Every structure is written in structure tokens, then in C-alpha cells.
Amino acid sequence: MAPMPFETYAETRPFAAAIRDSTETRDMPPWFADRCCGRFSNDPSLSAEQIRTLAAWAAAQAPAGDVKDAPAPMHWVSGWNIEKPDAVLEMPVAKHLPATGDVPYQYIILPTKFREDRWISMSEIKPGNRMAVHHAVAYVRSPKSHWLRGAPVGVPFAADDLPTEAQKRDAMWTDSDILLVYAPGSQPDQWPSGFAKFVPAGSDIVLQMHYTTHGHPMEDRTSVGLVFSQQPPAKRVLTLQLTNDHFLIPPRDPDHRVEVRGTLPNDALLLSFFPHMHLRGKSFEYNILEPGGRIHTLLRISHYSFYWQLSYRLANPLPLKAGTKLQAVATFDNSKDNPHNPDPDSAVTWGDQTWAEMMVGFFDVAVDPAVDKQRYFVRSGFGAR
Numbered sequence: 001m002a003p004m005p006f007e008t009y010a011e012t013r014p015f016a017a018a019i020r021d022s023t024e025t026r027d028m029p030p031w032f033a034d035r036c037c038g039r040f041s042n043d044p045s046l047s048a049e050q051i052r053t054l055a056a057w058a059a060a061q062a063p064a065g066d067v068k069d070a071p072a073p074m075h076w077v078s079g080w081n082i083e084k085p086d087a088v089l090e091m092p093v094a095k096h097l098p099a100t101g102d103v104p105y106q107y108i109i110l111p112t113k114f115r116e117d118r119w120i121s122m123s124e125i126k127p128g129n130r131m132a133v134h135h136a137v138a139y140v141r142s143p144k145s146h147w148l149r150g151a152p153v154g155v156p157f158a159a160d161d162l163p164t165e166a167q168k169r170d171a172m173w174t175d176s177d178i179l180l181v182y183a184p185g186s187q188p189d190q191w192p193s194g195f196a197k198f199v200p201a202g203s204d205i206v207l208q209m210h211y212t213t214h215g216h217p218m219e220d221r222t223s224v225g226l227v228f229s230q231q232p233p234a235k236r237v238l239t240l241q242l243t244n245d246h247f248l249i250p251p252r253d254p255d256h257r258v259e260v261r262g263t264l265p266n267d268a269l270l271l272s273f274f275p276h277m278h279l280r281g282k283s284f285e286y287n288i289l290e291p292g293g294r295i296h297t298l299l300r301i302s303h304y305s306f307y308w309q310l311s312y313r314l315a316n317p318l319p320l321k322a323g324t325k326l327q328a329v330a331t332f333d334n335s336k337d338n339p340h341n342p343d344p345d346s347a348v349t350w351g352d353q354t355w356a357e358m359m360v361g362f363f364d365v366a367v368d369p370a371v372d373k374q375r376y377f378v379r380s381g382f383g384a385r
């Protein structure tokens, strides 16, 4: 995904100065969690010593060193980044995209045909066309769910394609569990042993796809790979969200604050975070509001970048008691000084497309395998509380 590979010395050498600069500023490797708060198992940050080593190498005209000491060439996995999936669900037909314009969110219902309940230890969304897929959310629609019943199976459709007003409205709202979210830069889900997501027998995976256009017609057939857990896990993983969809960001406001709070109704082990905003997103943090008014910050991103949709996995999962008050706080920069701002003169509200905004703090928790998600938060789709 980067503009150039650094696999061999010959490929890397011309970029010595850029490597020095981008590591000294910590622009590379990409990571946005402030060092103040939390430790994360997927933090790729270099140590100060590693950064000094790269700078010294650049200053010495980027010598090759002794070829005998070179590491063996990388063997890249083609296809899946997770283990060989036990089940692959692929869009049966391609979504054809126009050359230009906004594409409303597309939904694709993929039947799992699972005859028995399945625990999922790893999952990956593989875009058929990485240029076209802006993000994808895979929901688990259990056989009990009424969501999108009556909608076509296996073919892409938008909410507005559905025949009745009620169906159009309900398409955006679901309390189905999220299996995983894909955005460029995100990693597949690989839960530690003893943890898994639950897919009941007879479920469908519903993909919600946000496509962007790039000046020429394209097509996409995205697939989802699932690795089954061999034993029932000790803990079930649920993806919950702290969402505020009722904000209004005034025109030209450089620092508009939006917050949301929620209370955990049951004990849970907190595993990871995935903040999501659009182009005006400036900062995001997750806090615990402790009795007595103290704020315990779990993750702070002072410089949010829409272009890096990363998840932040706690190095030490955090047990939280029922009644814990969680808060997510976002700020938005709607000024002309935000180089990504599509229009500083507009007042901005919630919306699917990137010129509108979102404020979603996804977080993963592990709970007793028998506990159902609905007892935590009644939540709707990528776009609601």
C-alpha cells in the first residue's frame, strides 16, 4: 500500500533521506496513539535508538553493509493474511461502479449456510478492488433478526432500491453484531486463544460496502474469510460502539467538540478500540469517567488521520466492572486550515459520505460466551447508536 517497496537494498537506498525524515517526525511507521495513554500490542513505533540508527545510516550515505548479513528475502502471503480460512464467502456477482459520483452504501447478503453454531477465531475482509473499497463492515445477521428480510440475497443493493419506505428506513438500522470492519490500513481480526466471535447456525454475513469512484468504471467482488475455533472459547468477543449522530459542526469552526457516554451493564474485558471519523476528524479519545470526577484516558489520538483507519489493541486487556462509565470525545476541524476539508463554509452533520461526518468509537470487549450482545447496548448499523 505504500508508494514504494523497501524489500531490497537497491529499492531502499534512494529513500534514505526520506526514511530518516519520516521516522524522525514519527510519520512512519503510521501510528496515532499519544504516548501518554495505554500500551498497545500492535504499536509499530520505532524506539529512539532505532530512529537514531536510521539517521546515522542516512548520514553515512546509506551503506549496504555486508551482504552476508542481509536477512532472507520476504515471503509474502498471497491471498489471505489470516490462516487458510475454513469458510470463504464471496460476493457472487460483481458490483459495477461508475466512473464518477457518490455511490450510496451497498448491502450484500451472503448466506453462511452453517448448519451448526460457529466460533470464529480469525476473520478477514478481502476487497476485490482495493482502490474502490473505502470501507466495508461485515455484520452477523442471525436467523432471529428481522433486519433486511425480504431484501435480495447475493446481489448488491442500496437502501433506496428497496420497495417500501419502511424497508428503506430500516436498512440503516440494525442491532446485529459486527464481525469486523475493513478500511485501508486496517488489519484482520485474530483473537487470542480462548477468544472468538459467535456466528449462530443459519446466519448470514451482511456486507455494508462504501465504494468511492476514481474517474474510470470499476468493479468489485469482495470476500470474507473465516477461521473456526476448534473448541468453544472461554470468552465471546463483541464489538460495541459509542456513537454520537446528533451533532452539528458550525462552518469554519476549527475545534468543535462532540462527546458521547455509555455505561456498561455487565462486567467485560476491554480488548481494543477503533475510532472512526471522516475528513474533518481532528482528535479522538476514549475515557473512563471515574467516581469523584477523575478521568482515566484509555486511548488519546491528538492528530487523527482519516487516511489511517487503525485499530488499537490493548497490550493488557482491561477488566471493567458493570456500571463503568465510558466516554468518547471527538473534535472536528471545519476550518480552511484543515487541508482535507471539502468545504469549510458548510455546517456539517452526520452522513455516510466523506463530505459529511461520523463520530463512532468502536470497541471490542470479551464477555461470558453465553452473554448476548443485546444486553450491552442496543445499537444500530455503522451509522447510529
Ligand code: HEM
Binding pocket: 001, 002, 003, 015, 018, 019, 022, 023, 028, 029, 030, 044, 046, 185, 307
Ligand atoms: C519503519 C517503517 C517504515 C518506514 C521507514 C517508512 C518510510 C516511508 C517513507 C520514506 C515514505 C515516503 C514519505 C514521503 O513522501 O516523504 C512512506 C510513505 C508511506 N508509507 Fe511508510 N514507512 C514505514 C512503515 C510503513 C507501514 C507499516 C505502512 C503501512 C501499514 C506504510 C505505508 C506508507 C504509505 C501508505 C505511504 C504513503 C504516504 C502516506 O499515505 O502517508 N509505511 N513511508
